[in-house]
Amino acid sequence: MTDVLVVENLTRKFRTPAGEVTALKDVSFRIPRGEIVALSGRSGSGKTTLLNCVSGLDLPSSGTVMLDGQSVTGLDEAARTRMRRDSIAFIFQTFGLLPHLTIAENVGLPLRLRREHPELREERVAHLLDLVGLARRGGSHPDELSGGQQQRVAIARALANSPRLLIADEPTGQLDAATGAAIMDLIRAAVHAESATALIATHDNSVQDSADRILHIADGALRGRVGRGAHAMRP
Template sequence: MVRVENLHRSYGTGAAAVHALRGVSFDIPRGELVALKGRSGSGKTTLLNLVGGLDSPDDGRITIDGTDLAELGENGLLELRRDRIGFIFQSFGLIPILTAAENVGVPMRLRKADPEEREERVALLLALVGLADHAAQRPGELSGGQQQRVAIARALANKPALLIADEPTGQLDAETGLAVMELLRAVVRSEGVTALVATHDAQLLGLADRVLELSDGEIIEH
């Protein structure tokens, strides 16, 4: 599903250059949940941004479901991010003035999905994440764990092939974080999604099919 080959990414030039990634390579089979661990500054977010098509590498190759990202123009990358990849962020990223249901429906509005199809999908996803009774509530009326569940539902709206999550439990307490990670694990199985999740929580790492460890921009452990 995901193939990363000899990925390099640096910021700045000359002696001041920061080498965020140094020759990173790995594969992720379809339907697997892979956890990415490493200290702050190890290159996790840079790697997620590259795999998600939000940034471009200096060297190397990324293939998502057979599509080489380097061969896509800006419009192609936009379509890939909209239709094939779901993003989950530590800060939830919900729109405050919209209800939970409206937040989940945003990606389907962007691709101009049929309204009836959209409403059915939103109801299904809110039920999947255990928030069917909270559809009309706005983010400010929900707990942190509930907001992250809405964000997971939104990430699944367009039936993505790949989920990318950057420290999705970073703002949650340990118990809530574990519940959210277990939900992600269940979603990967039920929806047939592949997931790449950056986390530093050892308890959460145990739920992954495989763990990749980054240190100073290099994979040091599978």
């Protein structure tokens, strides 16, 4: 199976007034296409730093990140920004929808920014709203929807550009257990329907349970992997 993400020997140190902090220590792993990987770890263990380095928002002190065979760590800032726009989608705990836009406009925004033809854009938005079970809510505004429904919209928007990698940071953090489980089912279904791949940082056990594999990070280093599914023990 092709590896969409290849992370090798990633180390990230920060200089602080109190001295140097090593947020990531020699982290290596691979994610094949179609896999959903949960990244678990206590607060301060390095999850956000790892997501930032993977998506090119931050550069490691050493080590490499390859996305679909392209070096993220070898690109300049402008090229990393383009790569993020074209190949990576983000889902956040706080949904991140624009309140003055309708649900359909929120989902179509990445396509508008890419100057997609309006007819194709409408078609894709209708397909995505259908995929997340909100086909009839396209004309609503975010504040008319529940938290779980808003996260569904955020998932639809994240998939609009057919990203190679979906990165989620605590996507169920603001939802009750049942809604969180439903959101995770939806992420699974959507990732498979769109042939994407996902890396999800979370404290939520139910998210971890429904991932194909769990990477556990402590003090910036990957620890023995507790896994599920066919790739459970694969580094």
